[in-house]
Amino acid sequence: MKMSNIIRRIFWVVVFLVLIHPTWAKDDRSIKDLSKALAGLSSDVDPKEAELVSVTAHTTARKLARDYHVVLNPEFQAFLVNVGARKRGWCGHWAQDIGTRLKELKPKTLVLHWGVAYDHTSSENNCLVVTARNQPFKDGIILDGWRRAGRLFWCPVIKDDEYEVEQHYGHSGITAWKENMQWSAWLQDYEPGKPKTKGEDGSQ
Numbered sequence: 001m002k003m004s005n006i007i008r009r010i011f012w013v014v015v016f017l018v019l020i021h022p023t024w025a026k027d028d029r030s031i032k033d034l035s036k037a038l039a040g041l042s043s044d045v046d047p048k049e050a051e052l053v054s055v056t057a058h059t060t061a062r063k064l065a066r067d068y069h070v071v072l073n074p075e076f077q078a079f080l081v082n083v084g085a086r087k088r089g090w091c092g093h094w095a096q097d098i099g100t101r102l103k104e105l106k107p108k109t110l111v112l113h114w115g116v117a118y119d120h121t122s123s124e125n126n127c128l129v130v131t132a133r134n135q136p137f138k139d140g141i142i143l144d145g146w147r148r149a150g151r152l153f154w155c156p157v158i159k160d161d162e163y164e165v166e167q168h169y170g171h172s173g174i175t176a177w178k179e180n181m182q183w184s185a186w187l188q189d190y191e192p193g194k195p196k197t198k199g200e201d202g203s204q
Contacts (some may be wrong), residue, residue: 026151031058034154037141038110042132046109053102053110053130057143058152060101064094065150074146094145095126099187102128106190113137114183117163117176128187129157129177137179 031054038050068089070077077089088097095114102112113129115137125147131140142160144153157177166172 027058027062030152030154031055034058034141034152037154037156038130041110041130041135041139041141044109045132049105049107049109052105053107056101056105057098057128057145057154060098061094061145061150061152064088064097064145068093070149072149074149077149089146091124091144091146092126095128095183098143098145099128103187103190109133111135112184112187113140114180114187115142115157115177116180117178119178119180125163126180127177129179138175138177142177 031051034054034057035047035051038053039045039047068077069086070089071080074089074091077086078091080086081089081093099112099114109132111131111133113131115127115129117123117125117127125144127142127144127146129137129140129142131137138157140157142153142155142157147153147162158173158175160175160177161171163176164172165174165176
């Protein structure tokens with residue numbers, strides 16, 4: 001192999017590492033911060049379980065972006081699914097596939113829920129919400145792989161200002177997120193299978 005070809009390959013490897021390093025760093029910080037936030041939901045939450053949920057949610061979201069062959073932004077990915085150019089990539093697919101991995105952890109001190117905003121509209125979004133045991137849905141933390149195209153978005157349900165109702169001037173502070181009880185039941189059932197009423201491929 002010519003020396004020029006070797007140098008060229010080394011150059012592109014270095015460029016690749018430089019470009020992806022900030023992504024790794026951002027994920028690492030986000031994983032640590034989410035772990036703390038989950039553990040902070042209640043004194044009963046196991047910090048190790050919180051960390052495992054955080055790591056799994058982040059890494060699964062990144063993997064799904066590759067598996068779904070995500071390009072550009074979530075809206076364009078949904079368009080590709082709608083026209084048959086992609087098999088998966090709707091918000092419901094992200095929630096379902098991340099949820100499947102989290103179910104495998106069989107969490108004991110954290111509870112998985114399914115959230116939906118603007119149900120049955122063109123603005124519908126689906127996500128996962130994690131709470132402590134016996135904690136209301138609205139006090140939980142959102143896990144959304146779709147919104148940032150594989151870079152896991154998370155925040156407390158009541159602080160998600162991208163999904164509020166009655167937004168006229170500024171923020172209303174009223175969350176648009178509601179729990180879908182049927183899909184929450186699926187998430188909390190650690191046996192194989194899922195409800196049939198929402199459809200095999202999840203919601204758009």
